[in-house]
Amino acid sequence: MKVAAHEPPKGSSVTVYIMGKAHEVPAEATIMGAIEYAGQQIIRGAGCREGYCGACGTIYRLQGDYRIRTGLACTTLVEDGMTLAQFPFVPAEKAVYDIEKLQPNVSAIQQTYPVVFRCVACNTCTKSCPQGIQVMDYVQAAKRGDIAAVKDLSFYCVSCGLCMLRCPAEITQPLVATLAKRLYGRHLRKESPELAERVQAVEAGAFDAEYAEMMAMSHEALSERYYARDVE
Amino acid sequence: MKLAYYPGCTLKNHARNFDDTTVASMARLGVEVRELERWNCCGTVHGLASDNLMQRAAPVTNLIRVKESGAGEFMTGCAMCYNTLKRANQHMRKDAAALATLNDFLSLEETQYAGDVDVFHLLEFLRDRVGFDKLAAAVTKPLKGLRVACYYGCMLVRPREVAFDDSESPAIMENLIAALGATPVPFALKAECCGAYHAVGRPEIVADRTDKIMGSALAHAADIVIVSCPLCAHNLDHKQVEAKKHHPDFHGLPVLYFTQLMAIALGCDDAAQHFELHHVDPRPLLTDRGLA
Secondary structure: OOOOOOOOOOEEEEEEOOEEEEEEOOOOOEEHHHHHHOOOOOOOOOOOOOOOOOOEEEEEEHHHOOOOOOEEEOOOOOOOOOHHHHHHHOOOOOOOOOOEEEEEEOOHHHHHOHHHHHHOOOOOHHOOOOOOOOOHHHHHHHHOOOOOHHHOOOOOOOOOOOOHHHHOOOOOOHHHHHHHHHHHHHOOOOHHHHHHHHHHHHOOOOHHHHHHHHHHHHHHHHHHHHOOOOOO | OOOOOOOOOOOOOOOOHHHHHHHHHHHHHEEEEEEEEOOOOOOOOOOOOOOOOOOHHHHHHHHHHHHHHOOOOEOOOHHHHHHHHHHHHHHHHHHHHHHHHHHHOOOOOOOOOOOOOOEEEHHOOOOOHHHHHHHHHOOOOOOOOEEEEEEEOOOOOHHHHHHHOOOOOHHHHHHHHHHHEEEEEEOOOOOOOOOOHHHOOOOOHHHHHHHHHHHHHHHOOOOOOEOOHHHHHHHHHHHHHHHHOOOOOOOOOOOOEEOOOOOOHOOOOOOOOHHHHHHOOOOHHHOOOOOO
């Protein structure tokens, strides 16, 4: 099999610079794996290790490239010559608000995160997002009070904080996204009449007998019944 | 005819009446107004430092979005957005180095800007592309007897490079109003500043401006004042409370966007008017004149 020039063969190593010091690490390591391979213990800045929790935001540069690059340490692979730094968290002040007292409109943004209106549309946040989210587009949607659009555009945000670290207007984007999701959930989501009906039935005791029967079953019998259930 | 449309943030909030009546009345004129799928804030104010290119990022990104939509020109009704977008466009057209620097900064964009999008204000588009004669022909409910003071403020006609009419004594709105069957009144302070953002920190300045501007309109027995700028609308309409506080003999008038009068004259549905957004409710006057 022909191996492309930029893919080192299995078993080879690359040099990365962790906190300024050179380390030889396996070429197939993630940044997080490389840091631990180099003998450092990660106390902060690691969580699920699977790209979901956003705790391991990392910035790095590659040799010969002027850009500051960003990634999650747990899912980004090392490259030869990578100079990297992790940061434990990004300080950001959460607004205190009563979701019942806010309406899903631009006034809610103005009251809670007025910093949003400092956005100059430079798009640096979007460039920095390891999730590939159009961050600036949702900040702009927040500016015009389109809460549903903020919710949709920011859906895959893991709150790693890289956007707010890079933002020249010092906006706290993930917190704004969280507010929009809460506003949507409280004020704009579709009502679910089926849920209310089912809660009513539960409270009226419609499932009490079935529940009591299952509570009395042995582990084996319960397991058998579980795996034999109808699944769509 | 299809026309790319940039509404601007305020038209999605406090000026929904401006947005909806723009779309509705243009449809009556056979122009399908198509809001850009992606757009951001225009930049709000044109930064006067020519070397602070960060302030051009917002307007130029919008010009890129217009290009990406497949259009070579677009229209906006907000005077502030028009001014910011047009001036940024002119800067990019005459300063190749600034354009190159900005394109480099916006490297994530798939489209480079090359000064190749034309910015139109709605009034300009109506005059030059639709024609006021065609507008007059489409009127189903002439605004007979309605005396209208046309307020331009600063952003439509200043600076001269972006003006589509005389900077000191513009007449484009009066001509539009006449085409709708209304009577434009002389209005000495029509191109004076409304006080703009002083509404936030120095409300007494705005109170004074509103008092003087409304006084000028009332001196010529105007029934209403029309505007093309949400900030002017805010200061002239909602700040009438402040004006009254500082000037006890103050008398106000209803303030409408020019598109609201177009929508009435062209027989559009009242749902687009959002009269609830107004401080001075124009409905009693319009009902009195048989227009609402």
